[in-house]
Amino acid sequence: MTEIKNFEELISSTLKPGQKLVSYEQKNLLPPGENYGSVLLQLILKIQNGDGKEEIISCVAKTCPPRGIIWEWFNTKVTFKTEINFYKVLLEEFKSFCRAIGVEDVLNCFGRCLGARLSLNAESDEIDEDAVIVFENLKVQGFEMGDRFVGFNEASAKIILKDLAAMHAVPIAYRMSKPDEFRDKIQPHIAKYYDLQFSDTLLDGVKKVLRNDLSADSKYVPYLGKIDQAWENLKKYTPHPTRNTMYTTLVHNDFWLNNTMLKFQNGVAVENKLVDFQLINYSSLANDVIFFLYTSVELSVLENKFEDLLKFYYNSFIQVLTKLGCDVNAYTFKGMMDEFALITKQVQFAHILMMMLPIYILKEKASEMSEMDETAFIKESSEKHENFETRLKFVVLDLIRRAWV
Secondary structure, eight states: OOOOTTHHHHTTTTSOTTOEEEEEEEEESSOTTSOOSSEEEEEEEEEEOTTSOEEEEEEEEEEOOOTTHHHHHTTHHHHHHHHHHIIIIIHHHHHHHHHHHTOOSSSOOBOOEEEEESOSSTTOOSOOTTOEEEEEOSGGGTEEOOOTTTOBOHHHHHHHHHHHHHHHHHHHHHHHHOHHHIIIIIHHHHOSOOOOOOOHHHHHHHHHHHHHHHHTSGGGGGGHHHHHHHHHHHHHOOOOTTOOOTTEEEEOSSOSGGGEEEEEETTEEEEEEEOOOTTOEEEETHHHHHHHHHHHBOHHHHHHHHHHHHHHHHHHHHHHHHHTTOOOTTOOHHHHHHHHHHHIIIIIHHHHHHHHHHHHBOGGGOOOGGGOOHHHHHHHTTSBOTHHHHHHHHHHHHHHHTTOO
């Protein structure tokens, strides 16, 4: 674990007048298997105020993963810079846009960034091993992640979907209202589509694991061809960063249970924060909605409330656009359902199945990032939680029933 260099300079803009950093301690925030695209550290800061009194502040630092296969998979030289720009440029611009209209309450679902840098070299525009982003520690404020082996209940899912709808709707409203500024200020930071850096060897290895699990039950053998076709689609899939439809917006692109945190009161979720914006891009909002639902919501809820959740998301999306003064007549629920079907067929079916493997890897079997390679990933994919097979079968059958594959 490498010490963060020049840390006081990094957070200097956050310190109040008269405050100075006395010392700080750091330790890993998450165990192996809970996060792949970066290293997360918990920091305990000792701050001295102008009157000489000291206070303790807890925060979280995100640093780059070790150079190697993870760096390549996540295209770190692009994605780490992307997250910094999300907090420093995009989020501030969107909040300013909302305030100018008199709307203050639609983008409260993000944690605060306390400082960020690409490199110790202030003149560099490229990231290196000293790149870091510092955030407030949401966990000490009472926010927590869900159980990735189970998923969210209906009430929690709705709180999250409401925030996701706001994140999608505000950039669309900005584009409608200020198309030139959107082109010049916003799109340069989100137009570069994150292209998966996975080799055919890795993709074929993962497909083999999935086929083996499904073929053990003769009921699913007829659907193996759907898996094969989805994988061919994934290998050939060419994203269209200029596909500027009414549903194209800023998309999280990795929105699952571990990338959102809830605060509970008396066992009921009351507030949510969205996290981890390394992979944002400019594409269809359906990518986030479908991926989230099928990877991160309880199966009993999906079985009985799937359409209700989609309608809830749609209504939340329309409410934000309306609040921001947009004409919403073109946005019908049927039109959005058609978009969900299209995007699921194009890429999300394979994406969901692909990412279910790291989601369901047993925590004690996950490798450290420095030890991760394609062979280790495929091997670990065979060491899955018992709930994996049930969700895999549900996703395959449900999407085939809907004719979304």
